[in-house]
Structures are given as C-alpha cells and as structure tokens.
Amino acid sequence: xxxxxxxxxxxxxxxxxxxxxxxxxxxxxxxxxxxxxxxxxxxxxxxxxxxxxxxxxxxxxxxxxxxxxxxxxxxxxxxxxxxxxxxxxxxxxxxxxxxxxxxxxxxxxxxxxxxxxxxxxxxxxxxxxxxx
Amino acid sequence: xxxxxxxxxxxxxxxxxxxxxxxxxxxxxxxxxxxxxxxxxxxxxxxxxxxxxxxxxxxxxxxxxxxxxxxxxxxxxxxxxxxxxxxxxxxxxxxxxxxxxxxxxxxxxxxxxx
Numbered sequence: 001x002x003x004x005x006x007x008x009x010x011x012x013x014x015x016x017x018x019x020x021x022x023x024x025x026x027x028x029x030x031x032x033x034x035x036x037x038x039x040x041x042x043x044x045x046x047x048x049x050x051x052x053x054x055x056x057x058x059x060x061x062x063x064x065x066x067x068x069x070x071x072x073x074x075x076x077x078x079x080x081x082x083x084x085x086x087x088x089x090x091x092x093x094x095x096x097x098x099x100x101x102x103x104x105x106x107x108x109x110x111x112x113x114x115x116x117x118x119x120x121x122x123x124x125x126x127x128x129x130x131x132x
Numbered sequence: 133x134x135x136x137x138x139x140x141x142x143x144x145x146x147x148x149x150x151x152x153x154x155x156x157x158x159x160x161x162x163x164x165x166x167x168x169x170x171x172x173x174x175x176x177x178x179x180x181x182x183x184x185x186x187x188x189x190x191x192x193x194x195x196x197x198x199x200x201x202x203x204x205x206x207x208x209x210x211x212x213x214x215x216x217x218x219x220x221x222x223x224x225x226x227x228x229x230x231x232x233x234x235x236x237x238x239x240x241x242x243x244x245x246x
Contacts, residue, residue, distance in 0.1 A: 010208045017209030019232055021216020024173025026152020026180045031205050033239045036246070038201060046150025047191030048198045052206030053152050053184040057177045060213040064174030067221055071167065071175045078139035078157060078175070079182025085143020085153075086186040093148050094194070102243060105149055109240030112155055113233040119159075120229035123169070 001038065009034055013052070021060050023119075026053035029112055032105060042098040042105070134164050139179065147187050152180035170220065177213075 012034040016027030028049040035045035064070050093101060138160045142153030154176040161172035191197055219228075 006204070009204050013205035013208035014212040015232075015235070016205065017212020017214075018216040018219070018228075019212075020152075020154075020177070020209065021213040021218075022173075022220050022228065023154065023232075024158045024176035025154030026146075026177075026184060027209050027213070028146075028149065028151030029155070029236065030239070031209070032150045033243055034205050035198075035201055036243065038204075040198065040201060043191075044196050044198060047187070047194075047196035048202045049150040049205075050146070050184045050187035050191060051197050051199065051202035052209060054181060054188065055206050056209040056213050057152060057180045057184065059210045060217050061174065061178040061181060063214055063217040064170075064177060067170075067174070067217070069168075069170045069174035070178055071171055072178065074135060074161070074165065074167070075175045075178035076182070077135040078142065078161075079179035081136040081139025082143030082146065082153060082179065082183040083186040085140040085145070086147040086183060086190060087143075089144040089147025089149075090187070090190045092144075093150075102246075106240045106243040108149055108151075109236045109243070113236040113240070115155065115159070116229050116233045116236070120233075 005038065009038055016052075017056055017060075020053075020056050021063070023116070024060075027056050028053055029109065033109075036102070042102045043093060046093065046101070046105075138164065139183075142179070143183055143186070146180075146183045147190065150187075152176075153183050154180055173220065174217075 016030035020027035031049035142157040146153035
C-alpha cells in the first residue's frame with residue numbers, strides 16, 4: 001500500500017464520518033468503496049465496513065446525546081429489531097456472487113445520491129415555503 | 133410495531149451492503165415514527181451501533197472482517213462524525229449535501245468501472 005493510497009483512505013474515512021454525522025448514517029456507503037479500492041474483496045469490504053461503523057456511530061450518538069436529540073428507547077427498539085434483519089441480509093449477501101454484489105452496491109450509491117438531493121430540496125422548501 | 137419494522141428493514145439492508153442502514157432508517161423515522169430530522173439522525177446513529185455489532189458478529193464468524201483496515205478508515209471517521217454532528221446543529225448544510233451526492237455518483241461510476 002503506497003503512502004498516497006493510505007492518505008486517500010484516511011481522507012475518505014474522514015469524509016465518511018462527516019457524512020455519517022450530518023445524515024445519521026453509518027458511513028458504510030463510503031467505507032465499502034474505499035476498502036475495495038484498498039484491494040479487499042466486495043464481501044470482505046462490506047464486513048470490514050461494519051466494524052469501522054461501530055466507533056463512528058458510537059462517537060456520533062454520544063455527541064448527539066449531548067445536544068439532546070437522541071431518543072434512547074426508540075434507538076434500542078429499532079437496533080434490536082435490526083438483528084433479525086441482519087441475519088437475513090447476511091444470508092443474501094453470502095449467497096450472491098461478488099460481482100453481482102458490487103454492481104448492486106454501485107446502484108445503491110446512485111440511489112442514495114438521489115435521496116440526498118431530494119432531502120436537501122425538501123428541507124430548502126421547508127425553509128422557504130413561498131418560493132416553491 | 134412500526135419501529136420493529138423499521139429496524140428489520142434497516143438490518144437487512146445493513147448486512148446486504150455493509151452499511152449502517154441509516155439510509156432506510158432516517159427517512160422512516162421522520163415519515164413513519166414522526167421524529168424531527170435531527171432526532172431521527174441522532175436515533176439512527178445509536179440504532180446502527182447495535183445493527184453493526186450484530187453484523188460484525190455474523191461476518192466475523194465467517195472470517196470476513198479485517199480489523200486493521202477497519203481502523204484505517206474508522207478512526208478518521210470518528211473525527212469526521214464529531215465534526216459532522218456539530219456542523220448539523222448549526223447549518224442545514226444543503227450545499228454540502230450536493231457535494232456528497234456528487235462524490236457518491238463519482239464513487240459509484242468508479243466501482244462499475246473496475
């Protein structure tokens with residue numbers, strides 16, 4: 001791994017964190033492609049991304065709790081329910097060929113990009129209702 | 133019951149793509165559970181912690197998790213998320229949103245290219 005690659009990985013990791021903090025996501029959408037660029041296989045990158053997500057969201061949630069936005073009970077219900085979903089998702093991910101998984105992931109990136117734009121436009125309209 | 137459905141959907145998404153599932157959870161927490169935008173993003177982060185832990189357990193058992201690589205991207209992300217959550221309190225950051233959308237499209241094209 002060259003110094004440039006490591007610097008790029010750190011920069012993308014930082015960007016993933018900012019994204020996670022602003023939008024309440026884990027940052028996996030940037031962790032996964034970064035890890036693929038570092039040479040990991042698609043499934044390996046996705047699994048490793050999940051580990052990178054843990055410190056990211058822990059720091060983010062603690063910071064949000066200080067601001068008073070965190071609904072602990074809701075988070076616990078959603079989080080615990082998600083464990084069942086994780087089992088199902090993992091079954092699907094491990095049964096798909098890596099190339100299919102990678103193409104699906106690329107499609108996901110475009111969908112999320114579209115969703116971000118939609119959310120930004122929605123919040124702009126909420127701020128300036130007379131202009132819409 | 134609605135919250136359970138949100139968690140289930142986010143969990144499938146998380147393990148399928150190696151993401152947190154916040155992409156699904158945040159809009160649903162706003163539209164279905166009636167949380168404010170900031171409450172939804174904050175609550176999503178905490179829920180993802182549990183989701184990702186479960187995912188690491190499942191994929192870790194299969195030997196797919198690379199700890200060193202996770203640290204390489206995850207530790208800078210801790211600095212990033214502290215900046216991101218602070219930034220969120222002050223601005224709506226829609227300009228930043230368009231920037232991120234562009235970044236994601238570029239990364240998606242790069243992935244398809246490979």
